[in-house]
Every structure is written in C-alpha cells, then in structure tokens.
Amino acid sequence: MGRVVIKPQKKSNDKYQRILDAAIIVFAEQGFFRSTVAQIAKAAGVADGTIYLYFKNKEDILVRIFDDKTRQVFARFRVAVDEADNAIDKLRNLIRTHLSEFQNNIHMAVLYQSETHQSTRLVEVQIREMSKMYLDIVSEIVEQGQQENRIRKNLYLGLVKRFILGAVDEVINTWIHSGGTYELASMADPLVSLFINGIGTPQKQGDTSWHKS
Amino acid sequence: MGRVVIKPQKKSNDKYQRILDAAIIVFAEQGFFRSTVAQIAKAAGVADGTIYLYFKNKEDILVRIFDDKTRQVFARFRVAVDEADNAIDKLRNLIRTHLSEFQNNIHMAVLYQSETHQSTRLVEVQIREMSKMYLDIVSEIVEQGQQENRIRKNLYLGLVKRFILGAVDEVINTWIHSGGTYELASMADPLVSLFINGIGTPQKQGDTSWHKS
Amino acid sequence: MGRVVIKPQKKSNDKYQRILDAAIIVFAEQGFFRSTVAQIAKAAGVADGTIYLYFKNKEDILVRIFDDKTRQVFARFRVAVDEADNAIDKLRNLIRTHLSEFQNNIHMAVLYQSETHQSTRLVEVQIREMSKMYLDIVSEIVEQGQQENRIRKNLYLGLVKRFILGAVDEVINTWIHSGGTYELASMADPLVSLFINGIGTPQKQGDTSWHKS
Amino acid sequence: MGRVVIKPQKKSNDKYQRILDAAIIVFAEQGFFRSTVAQIAKAAGVADGTIYLYFKNKEDILVRIFDDKTRQVFARFRVAVDEADNAIDKLRNLIRTHLSEFQNNIHMAVLYQSETHQSTRLVEVQIREMSKMYLDIVSEIVEQGQQENRIRKNLYLGLVKRFILGAVDEVINTWIHSGGTYELASMADPLVSLFINGIGTPQKQGDTSWHKS
DNA sequence: GATGAATGAGAATTCATTCAT
DNA sequence: AATGAATGAATTCTCATTCAT
Numbered sequence: 001m002g003r004v005v006i007k008p009q010k011k012s013n014d015k016y017q018r019i020l021d022a023a024i025i026v027f028a029e030q031g032f033f034r035s036t037v038a039q040i041a042k043a044a045g046v047a048d049g050t051i052y053l054y055f056k057n058k059e060d061i062l063v064r065i066f067d068d069k070t071r072q073v074f075a076r077f078r079v080a081v082d083e084a085d086n087a088i089d090k091l092r093n094l095i096r097t098h099l100s101e102f103q104n105n106i107h108m109a110v111l112y113q114s115e116t117h118q119s120t121r122l123v124e125v126q127i128r129e130m131s132k133m134y135l136d137i138v139s140e141i142v143e144q145g146q147q148e149n150r151i152r153k154n155l156y157l158g159l160v161k162r163f164i165l166g167a168v169d170e171v172i173n174t175w176i177h178s179g180g181t182y183e184l185a186s187m188a189d190p191l192v193s194l195f196i197n198g199i200g201t202p203q204k205q206g207d208t209s210w211h212k213s
Numbered sequence: 214m215g216r217v218v219i220k221p222q223k224k225s226n227d228k229y230q231r232i233l234d235a236a237i238i239v240f241a242e243q244g245f246f247r248s249t250v251a252q253i254a255k256a257a258g259v260a261d262g263t264i265y266l267y268f269k270n271k272e273d274i275l276v277r278i279f280d281d282k283t284r285q286v287f288a289r290f291r292v293a294v295d296e297a298d299n300a301i302d303k304l305r306n307l308i309r310t311h312l313s314e315f316q317n318n319i320h321m322a323v324l325y326q327s328e329t330h331q332s333t334r335l336v337e338v339q340i341r342e343m344s345k346m347y348l349d350i351v352s353e354i355v356e357q358g359q360q361e362n363r364i365r366k367n368l369y370l371g372l373v374k375r376f377i378l379g380a381v382d383e384v385i386n387t388w389i390h391s392g393g394t395y396e397l398a399s400m401a402d403p404l405v406s407l408f409i410n411g412i413g414t415p416q417k418q419g420d421t422s423w424h425k426s
Numbered sequence: 427m428g429r430v431v432i433k434p435q436k437k438s439n440d441k442y443q444r445i446l447d448a449a450i451i452v453f454a455e456q457g458f459f460r461s462t463v464a465q466i467a468k469a470a471g472v473a474d475g476t477i478y479l480y481f482k483n484k485e486d487i488l489v490r491i492f493d494d495k496t497r498q499v500f501a502r503f504r505v506a507v508d509e510a511d512n513a514i515d516k517l518r519n520l521i522r523t524h525l526s527e528f529q530n531n532i533h534m535a536v537l538y539q540s541e542t543h544q545s546t547r548l549v550e551v552q553i554r555e556m557s558k559m560y561l562d563i564v565s566e567i568v569e570q571g572q573q574e575n576r577i578r579k580n581l582y583l584g585l586v587k588r589f590i591l592g593a594v595d596e597v598i599n600t601w602i603h604s605g606g607t608y609e610l611a612s613m614a615d616p617l618v619s620l621f622i623n624g625i626g627t628p629q630k631q632g633d634t635s636w637h638k639s
Numbered sequence: 640m641g642r643v644v645i646k647p648q649k650k651s652n653d654k655y656q657r658i659l660d661a662a663i664i665v666f667a668e669q670g671f672f673r674s675t676v677a678q679i680a681k682a683a684g685v686a687d688g689t690i691y692l693y694f695k696n697k698e699d700i701l702v703r704i705f706d707d708k709t710r711q712v713f714a715r716f717r718v719a720v721d722e723a724d725n726a727i728d729k730l731r732n733l734i735r736t737h738l739s740e741f742q743n744n745i746h747m748a749v750l751y752q753s754e755t756h757q758s759t760r761l762v763e764v765q766i767r768e769m770s771k772m773y774l775d776i777v778s779e780i781v782e783q784g785q786q787e788n789r790i791r792k793n794l795y796l797g798l799v800k801r802f803i804l805g806a807v808d809e810v811i812n813t814w815i816h817s818g819g820t821y822e823l824a825s826m827a828d829p830l831v832s833l834f835i836n837g838i839g840t841p842q843k844q845g846d847t848s849w850h851k852s
Numbered sequence: 853g854a855t856g857a858a859t860g861a862g863a864a865t866t867c868a869t870t871c872a873t
Numbered sequence: 874a875a876t877g878a879a880t881g882a883a884t885t886c887t888c889a890t891t892c893a894t
Contacts, residue, residue, distance in 0.1 A: 015854095031333055033246035037889060047855040049891075058889065088413075110332040117330035117386060119323040120244055142412065151412050156403050159384070163407050166383020167376040173330060174375050190369050194376050198411030199355065199364050200301075228878085250864060260880045265865065441875090457759055459672035463868060473876040475870075484868065536758040543756035543812060545749040546670055568838070577838050582829050585810070589833050592809020593802040599756060600801055616795050620802050624837030625781070625790050654857090676885065686859045691886065 016054045019044040020068065023061045028107035031114065032062060032122065059122055066115070066126040069108055073101050074130055081137055087145030088196065094137060095168055096188035102172050103184040113173055135161045151196075164195055229267045232257040233281065236274045241320035244327065245275055245335065272335055279328070279339040282321055286314050287343055294350055300358030301409065307350060308381055309401035315385050316397040326386055348374045364409075377408055442480045445470045446494065449487045454533035457540065458488060458548065485548055492541070492552040495534055499527050500556055507563055513571030514622065520563060521594055522614035528598050529610040539599055561587045577622075590621055655693045658683045659707065662700045667746035670753065671701055671761065698761055705754070705765040708747055712740050713769055720776055726784030727835065733776060734807055735827035741811050742823040752812055774800045790835075803834055 022044035026035045037058050041048045055061045080097035084090040102109035116127050138161045145151030168191065175184045235257035239248045250271050254261045268274045293310035297303040315322035329340050351374045358364030384404065388397045448470035452461045463484050467474045481487045506523035510516040528535035542553050564587045571577030594617065601610045661683035665674045676697050680687045694700045719736035723729040741748035755766050777800045784790030810830065814823045 028332060031246075031331060033244075034333075036887085041856095048857095048889090049855055050853085052890070053853070113330045114332060117326045118244060119241060119327060119389060120247075145412075149414055152410075152414050155407075155412060159400060159403050160407065160412055162383045162387055163380040163404065163412075166381070166386075167379040169383060170375045170379020171372070173379075176332065187372060190372050191376065194373065194411065196411045196413035197365075198407065198409045198413075199358075199368060199373055200409035200411075201362055201365055202415065249862085261864090262866075262881060263879055266878070271864070454758060457672075457757060459670075460759075462866085467877095474868090474878095475876055476874085478869070479874070539756045540758060543752045544670060545667060545753060545815065546673070571838075575840055578836075578840050581838060585826065585829050586833065586838055588809045588813050589806045589830065589838075592807070592812075593805040596801045596805020596808060597798070599805075602758065613798065616798050617802065620799065620837065622837045622839035623791075624833065624835045624839075625784075625794060625799055626835035626837075627788055627791055628841070675883085687885090688860060688887075689858055692857070697885070 015044070015046055015050065019046060019051060019054055019061070020065060024065055024069065024107045024111060027062065027065070028110040028114075062115075062122050063126065065108075065111065066123045066130075070112065070126070070130055073105070073108070074133055076101060077134065077137060081141065087141050087148055087150050088192070090141045090144070091138075091164075091195065092188060092192045094141065095164075095191055096185055098168055099172065099188050100185040103175075103180075106176065106180045109172055109180075110176055113169070113176060116169075131165075134165060138164055167191060167194070228257070228259060228263065232259065232264060232267055232274070233278060237278055237282065237320045237324060240275065240278070241323040241327075275324075275328075275335050276339065278321075278324065279336045279343075282318075283325065283339070283343055286318070286321070287346055289314060290347065290350060294354065300354050300361055300363050301405070303354045303357070304351075304377075304408065305401060305405045307354065308377075308404055309398055311381055312385065312401050313398040316388075316393070319389070319393045322385055322393075323389055326382070326389060329382075344378075347378060351377055380404060380407070441470070441472055441476065445472065445477060445480055445487070446491060450491055450495065450533045450537060453488065453491070454536040488541075488548050489552065491534075491537065492549045492556075496538065496552070496556055499531070499534070500559055502527060503560070503563060507567065513567050513574055513576050514618070516567045516570070517564075517590075517621065518614060518618045520567065521590075521617055522611055524594055525598065525614055526611040529601075529606075532602065532606045535598055535606075536602055539595070539602060542595075557591075560591060564590055593617060593621070654683070654685060654689065658685065658690060658693055658700070659704060663704055663708070663746045663750060666701065666704070667749040701750075701754075701761050702765065704747075704750065705762045705769075708744075709751065709765070709769055712744070712747070713772055715740060716773070716776060720780065726780050726787055726789050727831070729780045729783070730777075730803075730834070731827060731831045733780065734803075734830055735824055737807055738811065738827050739824040742814075742819075745815065745819045748811055748819075749815055752808070752815060755808075773804060777803055806830060806833070 019040065023035075023040045026040050026043055029035075030039075037051055038048050040061065041051055044051075051061070055064065077094055077097055080093040081090045084093045102112070115121055115123055116131070121127055139157060142151055142155070142157060142160055146153050146155075171187050171191065172184065175182065232253065236248075236253045239253050239256050242248075243252075250264055251261050253274070254264055257264075264274070268277065290307055290310055293306040294303045297306045315325070328334055328336055329344070334340055352370060355364055355368070355370060355373055359366050359368075381404065384400050385397065388395065445466065449461075449466045452466050452469055455461075456465075463477055464474050466487065467477055470477075477487070481490065503520055503523055506519040507516045510519045528538070541547055541549055542557070547553055565583060568577055568581070568583060568586055572579050572581075597613050597617065598610065601608065658679065662674075662679045665679050665682050668674075669678075676690055677687055679700065680690050683690075690700070694703065716733055716736055719732040720729045723732045741751075754760055754762055755770070760766055778796060781790055781794070781796060781799055785792050785794075807830065810826050811823065814821065
C-alpha cells in the first residue's frame with residue numbers, strides 16, 4: 001500500500017477515496033440504512049456500478065470507512081500522548097486531540113457515535129479494536145500517573161477507563177446534537193480537571209469510595 | 214400445551230402491550246431498520262395487519278415505546294432521588310436506579326443507547342425531553358450539594374452534567390456489549406466515588422483547578 | 427330477547443336503506459374502487475360487519491343501487507312520457523324528466539355516468555336493461571312521431587336513439603363537471619328543438635339526406 | 640410544466656413506449672384500479688421495477704398516456720378540419736376522423752370513454768384541455784357555418800357543442816360495448832345529417848337539406 | 853475500468869371479509 | 874341482529890446488486 005504512483009492505481013485510488021469521503025457524509029447525514037448506494041455514487045460523482053468495483057457491497061463501504069479513516073485518527077491520539085511527559089499532560093493531550101479531531105471531522109464523529117452505540121454493529125471488529133486501543137492508552141496513562149503519584153492507587157481501572165471515555169463521548173454527542181457549532185476542543189481542560197479532582201469538596205475527609213460500604 | 218389455557222384477553226389493550234413488548238425485543242435485537250413489521254407481528258403472535266390497528270406505522274411503534282416505557286423508567290428516577298436527603302446520596306440513588314432499571318430491561322437499554330446516539334433520531338422529541346429531565350435532576354443534585362458544601366462551587370455545571378451522564382451511559386454500553394451478564398447496579402458506588410473524588414491523588418492541598426499544570 | 431319481533435324487521439329494512447344511501451354518496455364522491463366498506467359503514471352509521479348482513483360483498487352494494495334506485499328513476503320516465511299525447515311532447519317530457527331526476531339526484535347521476543362508460547362494468551346487466559328500456563321508449567316516441575308525421579321517416583332509428591341519448595348524457599356530464607350548479611332541466615326545451623330541427627338552415631328544398639329514401 | 644422528468648434515454652425510449660402501450664391495453668381491459676403494475680410489466684415484457692425507471696408511479700402511467708397518445712389523436716382532428724372548406728364538410732371531416740381514430744385505437748377509445756366520465760378524474764387537467772380543444776373546433780365550425788348561411792343563427796352555441804360531442808361519444812360508447820365489431824366510421828355521414836337536419840319533418844318551409852351532392 | 857439500465861426480492865401498508873361475542 | 878377486532882392476501886414501490894455495452 002505504500003509505494004504509490006502507478007497511474008491506473010492512482011486513478012482508482014482517487015475514485016476509492018471519493019466514494020469513501022462521499023459515503024462518510026451521506027451515512028452521517030442520513031444514517032446507514034436510509035442512505036442508498038445511488039446517493040453515495042451521486043455524491044462521489046461516479047456511476048452506481050462503479051461502487052462495486054471498489055467495494056464488495058454497501059456494508060463494506062462502512063467497514064472500510066472505519067478501517068481507514070478512524071485508524072488514522074486514532075494514530076494521532078498515540079502521537080499526541082507521546083508528546084507529553086507526565087500522566088496528567090498525556091491525558092489532557094489525549095482528550096484535546098480526541099475532541100479536536102472529531103470537531104474537524106463532524107461527519108466521522110457522527111458515524112462513530114452512531115455505530116459504537118448500536119447493539120448489532122456492522123463494524124463490530126473495528127470498533128472493538130479501536131475501543132481497546134483507546135482504553136489501553138488510558139490504562140497506560142493512569143498507570144503511569146499512579147507511579148508518578150499523580151493518580152490515586154485504589155482505583156478500579158476497568159471502570160476508570162469507561163468513566164473517562166464515556167464523559168468525553170457524551171460531550172461530543174451533545175456537541176453533535178447542538179449542531180456542531182461551538183468550540184469543542186475547549187472542553188478538554190475542564191474535563192481533565194473533573195477527571196482528576198472530581199466534583200467533591202477537597203477539604204473534607206471526603207472519602208466516599210465504593211469499597212467502603 | 215393443552216393444560217394451561219391462558220385466556221386470550223378480549224381487551225385490545227392486551228394486544229397493544231404484546232405488540233409493544235415484542236417490538237422492544239425485535240428492535241433491540243436487530244435494530245429498527247433491519248426489523249420488519251412481519252417479525253414484530255410474529256413475535257407478538259398477531260397478524261401483520263393487526264399492528265396497524267394499534268400503530269400508525271412502523272415508526273410509530275418506536276415512538277410509542279419511548280413515550281410509554283421510558284417515561285415510566287424515568288419517573289422512577291425521580292422517586293429514587295427524592296428518597297435520599299443529601300446530595301451525594303441522591304446522586305448515588307439516581308445512578309443506582311438508572312443502572313438497575315436498565316439492567317432489568319436490557320432490551321430497552323439497548324434501544325435507548327442506540328436511539329440516543331443517532332444523528333437523525335426517529336424519536337428526537339422524546340429523547341430531548343427525557344435527556345433534559347435527567348440533566349435537570351443532576352443539576353438539582355449538584356446545586357444542592359454545593360449548598361451542603363459537599364460539592365465544589367467552581368464548576369461548569371453544563372459540563373458536569375454531561376460528565377456524569379456520559380460516564381453512566383458508557384458503563385451501560387459496555388455492559389450491553391459484554392452480553393449483559395455481570396451485575397450492572399454494583400457499578401453505582403464506584404462511579405459516584407469517581408465523580409466526587411476524581412482520580413487524582415487527594416494529598417495535594419488546595420489544588421482544585423484544572424488549569425494548574 | 428325474542429319478544430318484539432316486528433321492530434327488528436323494520437329496523438333491518440331501515441339499515442338496508444341507510445347503507446344503500448350512504449354508499450351512493452361515497453361511491454359518487456370517491457369512485458367505487460377508492461371507496462372502502464369501512465367508509466360506507468361509517469357514513470351509514472353501522473358497523474363494518476353489518477354491511478355483510480345485507481349485502482353479499484362490496485360489489486353487491488353497487489349492483490343493488492342500480493337494481494333499486496335507478497329502476498325507480500326509470501319508472502318515472504315511463505309515467506312522464508305517458509302524460510303527453512303527441513311524440514314531440516313525449517320526447518320533451520322524457521328529456522325534461524331525465525334531466526330533472528338527475529338534477530335532484532346528483533350522486534346517482536355521477537354513479538350512472540361513471541358506470542355506463544366503463545368497459546368492464548360491474549353492473550353490466552342492469553345497465554344494459556335500463557339502456558334498452560330508455561332506448562325503447564325513444565324508439566316508441568320516434569315511431570309514433572313518424573305516424574303523426576312530426577318526425578321524418580327516412581331515419582336510421584338505431585342511430586337516432588344514440589343521437590338523442592348521447593346528447594342528453596353529455597349535457598348531464600357537463601353539468602356534473604361544472605359542479606352541478608346551474609339549472610339542468612332548463613336544457614330540455616332547447617335540446618328537443620335541436621333534435622327536431624337540427625342546426626341547419628331550413629330554407630333550402632329538394633332534400634338529399636344522407637341515404638336515399 | 641414542472642413535472643419530474645424521467646431520463647429520456649435513446650435505447651430506453653423503446654421500453655418507455657412498450658410500457659405505455661402495454662398499459663393502454665391493460666387499463667382498457669381491466670380498468671385502472673383493477674390493473675396491477677405487475678400486469679403491466681408482464682405485458683410490456685419488463686421487470687416490475689423497470690416501470691419505476693420511466694414512471695413516477697402507477698397513476699403517472701395513465702397521465703402520460705393521455706399526455707402523449709391523446710394529444711396526437713387530437714392533433715389529427717385539426718388537420719382533418721383544415722382540409723375542408725365549408726362548415727358542413729369540416730364538421731363531417733371532424734366526426735369522420737374522430738370515429739376512425741377511435742376505431743383504429745379501440746383501447747384508447749375505451750380509456751378515454753372511461754376517464755372522461757369519472758367524477759374524480761385521474762387526468763382531470765388533460766381531459767379538460769382536450770375537451771376544450773374539441774369544443775373550440777366545433778364552435779369555430781358552427782360560427783363559420785352561420786356566416787356561410789348553412790347553419791342557423793338562433794342557436795345556443797354552448798348547447799350545440801355538447802349536442803354534437805355527446806352524440807358522437809354515445810355512438811362510440813355503443814360501438815365499444817358491442818365489442819368494437821362494426822364499421823364505426825360509416826356513422827359519420829348519418830350523424831352529420833342528423834345534426835344538420837334534425838329528425839323533424841321538414842314540411843313547414845320546405846327542406847332542411849344541408850348539401851348538394 | 854466505467855457505466856447506468858435493468859432486475860426482482862423484499863417490505864410496508866391497505867382493506868374486504870370473517871367470526872367470536 | 875349487530876358489532877368491530879382480527880386477519881392475511883394482495884399491491885405498490887424501493888433499492889442493492891448485476892451485467893451488457
């Protein structure tokens with residue numbers, strides 16, 4: 001996949017990309033089931049039949065979107081995290097990148113939200129993989145934070161990961177349903193603060209941890 | 214099959230409920246668009262045409278599910294919250310009820326997760342209303358907690374609400390995709406602890422702001 | 427329940443009439459195929475199933491309408507014709523009655539127009555019979571007129587009958603599609619005049635009609 | 640007109656015509672409502688779905704039949720009329736063409752008879768337009784005849800038009816219901832004679848003959 | 853490779869008719 | 874007799890996919 005530049009290949013690749021990009025928009029705007037292959041073809045500026053030269057069927061388009069596009073996005077998460085040193089900064093970089101990538105790509109954000117919350121996912125494998133990748137990064141950060149003594153040690157890591165991912169997801173979902181207007185990335189710092197400090201008053205002995213009762 | 218004869222209720226209400234209950238299962242298992250009216254009819258033990266005596270069309274079934282079922286569930290949240298005195302306990306009751314209601318109603322949980330994360334929702338109005346109801350309860354609790362000095366005052370309330378709802382949602386979503394096997398309600402206390410205390414180490418005094426690096 | 431036996435019988439008859447009358451209106455307004463049995467039942471103020479106590483099926487309603495109602499109307503044509511002495515007056519009475527009956531019964535007029543011009547008539551037998559009855563009356567009148575020397579003898583009777591019936595029908599059809607507003611019966615005299623005198627200028631002599639007498 | 644235009648293809652034009660022609664026959668034989676799209680497709684030798692590449696829906700097929708076919712027919716009336724000089728000959732040409740066109744096109748004749756006599760017409764606009772066109776031609780002829788002193792001047796023109804059109808229509812309708820067997824066009828001359836001379840005895844002021852042959 | 857016309861399986865919905873009450 | 878809920882056959886229309894050009 002890396003060498004490139006052979007003419008027919010390039011041209012094909014061009015159509016492949018155009019179809020993929022068109023599909024992202026059409027799927028995001030109408031949902032997978034309400035979208036028709038004809039709509040995607042029209043949006044991509046190709047004939048209906050051409051779709052089937054590049055994709056096995058309608059569902060395959062969705063699968064490839066997740067294969068190609070979301071992998072790229074998630075790769076950037078890795079980079080962003082590696083750019084920071086301590087756990088808190090890593091977490092902040094992760095969330096900031098997460099929010100800004102989705103902000104720059106509202107159609108992918110919509111697709112991702114929609115597909116991840118389906119019970120019978122069309123892209124089950126891909127989502128599991130990406131979800132795991134994301135949660136592994138968070139795990140890594142949390143564990144580093146614990147070593148750095150910036151993050152508490154008596155945590156249920158499996159839950160902490162959901163806690164963080166879920167909050168970020170919901171912020172994105174709210175943004176989507178508001179029409180994607182306001183500045184999403186600016187939510188990163190306040191979110192990290194909530195993750196780290198919680199909402200409780202710090203001065204109290206305040207331990208309401210779950211293992212108590 | 215012969216001994217226990219359950220009388221077919223002459224009350225049409227019976228059929229209405231049977232169709233509704235059947236639809237919840239079918240929609241949850243296959244998704245709205247992959248489900249056919251014939252499947253629902255079969256699951257409900259009625260003829261295809263009978264569906265249309267009780268529902269305007271396929272979409273109307275989904276709308277009524279949200280109108281009827283989820284309202285009932287959300288009414289219980291209110292009750293649970295009112296049973297507690299202080300804000301922390303209210304929050305714990307809310308989340309515990311939320312989790313246990315969805316645990317007892319996995320199909321509704323699936324439907325709810327799916328519909329709330331669609332971009333073009335079929336039940337937009339209902340979801341907006343319920344979402345607002347839920348977030349209002351959370352607001353109320355947070356504000357009471359601030360008066361009780363149990364919850365910090367320098368909070369961005371709009372974000373705090375998403376932060377809490379998102380985390381709970383993600384816990385439910387994870388549970389659904391694990392097959393709904395483990396005890397969901399037991400996540401309530403650990404979650405509340407995370408909300409209140411965050412994941413940061415508490416020993417640092419006075420640092421409650423997020424912009425301090 | 428068995429005490430009063432007379433009432434139900436009368437009541438039944440009442441229901442029969444109500445259904446028939448309701449059906450005439452519904453069929454006229456929507457056409458036979460677009461009308462539903464449920465609509466007729468509702469218009470008649472009876473239950474759907476009740477229709478089937480009085481009529482074999484939907485088509486049977488239409489048949490009975492023609493059997494009952496139109497026979498009554500055509501009976502009056504006979505009476506009107508018999509009230510006049512000479513052929514011209516008989517023709518005038520026939521047409522005047524025809525127009526005024528249909529004017530007083532626009533829904534029947536609509537039904538009649540519609541059904542008589544269908545290729546596969548649902549009431550073929552009835553229409554043939556009534557058509558014959560009408561044309562026979564016209565024949566009778568024309569023949570009497572020929573004996574009275576009021577009507578030409580070198581006529582193709584089969585055509586003359588159509589010529590008269592067609593013109594009257596078209597006048598009615600035009601009236602229907604104008605909304606049935608103006609005075610239909612007033613067309614009788616001018617029509618008869620056209621039938622008798624034609625539209626040609628009378629002054630010429632030395633007749634050469636279309637076939638050599 | 641702002642109708643939705645369906646792609647006029649070169650090769651597909653063939654299919655368009657085949658569907659149209661098949662539909663004329665199917666509609667004529669069974670009536671619009673009893674005809675199914677599947678029947679038309681089968682008669683045209685195409686798949687059911689193919690119909691919808693060329694027509695918006697079932698009703699659209701009927702509309703296009705009237706748009707396309709009947710306009711052609713009516714155009715010929717104009718030509719036939721223009722070929723004659725005096726009013727009587729024009730009228731004869733009109734009626735002769737009318738009868739022979741419908742004779743050569745019995746299915747269209749059936750469709751036309753049926754649709755024009757419906758109260759709620761599916762092709763209201765088209766029929767109104769064609770009806771007006773026809774009646775305008777008749778008006779023109781009559782007025783010319785009056786100038787030529789071949790047609791009486793004290794006529795109610797609105798009625799005369801109906802009188803002529805109705806008689807012709809009825810002759811066609813009778814022919815249709817006889818099975819379309821005999822020679823329809825041969826009715827033209829006798830009909831014109833009836834229009835001109837009427838059926839009354841000319842004894843008063845002599846003859847009412849309309850032409851010298 | 854591209855095309856887009858053609859296909860036909862499949863789905864939603866309607867409604868005449870039946871039948872238990 | 875009267876009801877009207879229930880039925881399911883029948884119909885219209887959509888759209889993913891194919892294939893001849």
